[in-house]
């Protein structure tokens with residue numbers, strides 16, 4: 001049996017995308033998905049995403065982390081899937097799709113994809129960090145020595161430590177660059193390593209920085225290790241609404257592989 005796959009990346013957060021409208025992919029095969037995402041034994045990616053049919057929206061997004069487990073929302077993956085749906089002819093320049101956290105609206109603007117994220121009703125403020133859920137759970141903390149920080153060691157300690165433990169959280173380290181720009185490095189749960197960019201992560205950072213008064217702007221630039229993303233939002237009581245994530249999403253290559261990888 002042969003598997004046709006496409007490789008996409010959004011600011012260096014990379015994904016194996018599969019057109020699964022016929023629902024033939026072995027979606028519960030954790031080992032297979034982890035193997036496909038493996039950078040030495042497989043194609044190599046931070047995650048794998050299925051594009052499936054949906055009755056109410058243009059398509060359904062099913063997201064797996066590189067460890068092979070189905071997980072919560074992926075912002076960069078969602079943007080890549082919109083570009084893929086356009087490539088397949090499933091959508092033109094606008095779309096709604098269903099993901100694990102609800103319905104998303106998206107728009108293709110040239111080389112970039114604008115993705116509406118779920119509303120964030122509350123933000124937890126702690127002494128040294130902020131925690132919020134932007135479709136996926138995110139720990140956000142300021143870090144002056146951002147470029148020299150051992151993200152693997154410090155990120156893993158926070159991800160597995162209290163209060164997150166087994167369920168875990170993604171961990172974002174942030175340095176302010178100007179009144180509307182922040183540099184971000186993210187340790188991703190389910191990849192269990194730093195990724196070059198995280199869409200739900202930079203969304204969490206933008207909201208957290210506004211919440212903490214580090215910026216008064218409603219559109220913030222986020223410099224990730226893989227490129228620049230922009231997040232816009234409106235304050236809504238204790239939380240935020242009309243949250244949009246924007247940035248590039250590109251096809252890298254496509255391929256076919258045999259089932260016995």
Ligand SMILES: N[C@@H](CCC[C@H](N)C(=O)O)C(=O)O
Pocket residue numbers: 013046065071072073074075076077136137170188189190191195197198199200201
């Ligand atoms: N890279 C993603 C986040 C993917 C989900 C995350 N690893 C988790 O399990 O919470 C993004 O761009 O948002």
